[in-house]
Amino acid sequence: MRKPVIAGNWKMYKTLSEAVDTALALKPLVANANHCEVVIAPVFTAIKIVSDRLEGSNIKVAGQDCSTQTEEGAHTGEVLASMLRDVGARYVIVGHSERRQFYSETDAEVNKKTQAGVASGLTVIVCAGETLDQREQGSAESVVSQQLNGGLSGLTASDLDRIIVAYEPVWAIGTGRTATPEQAQEMHAFIRRVFAERHSKETGEALRILYGGSVKPDNMAGLMSQPDIDGALVGGASLKAESFSGIVNYRR
């Protein structure tokens, strides 16, 4: 049985006090959510205080990115995956389309970040997704498999225990335009097949694949009714405790 993961990506939003307030407001609202792992990803500067304030709760904290480096050194502005773990993060998101699009992140960099995250004992949420143009040209599957093959190259089957894939079609992120449950299911089943072929049937079956892109409390149940959708990576609707808890506690 794959345990669903419902992760909120707060992106570059919230002051320190807003981050703490949201996290504390969320805590009682999801306290009974034993059906899934609940994760929130605040900005780097808020990770420590948010994870301290959530200690003992069922909410875990993620970084939104990490360095490609694996050892400390003269790399101004970078944060090691092990440093995220040191301040309480247990997950890290890598390869988000905003990083690929606005910071020219490559699959090779995503791969290094993924390896660094796994080596530091973090669970790594690796994002992949096609643009609208790519979908319309019929290349969505090849784009996603290329991103995942590149981003996950060199990882062993046991490393894959620490990997979660997030399928996030770029055209659905922050646009209010969600992929239909059927469109998402089709891609999730494809991703699972790719992993089964590359590794083993068991590895494919065990892999958790999240959907991301305009997930809201009212479309979550439809997405989760699909057999290969194992949770969600939520942006905008994770910023408020009420809407994020509505997603976590979707009617099953």
Ligand code: PGA
């Ligand atoms: P969204 O963002 O839910 O606001 O579309 C999803 C994401 O970027 O992870």
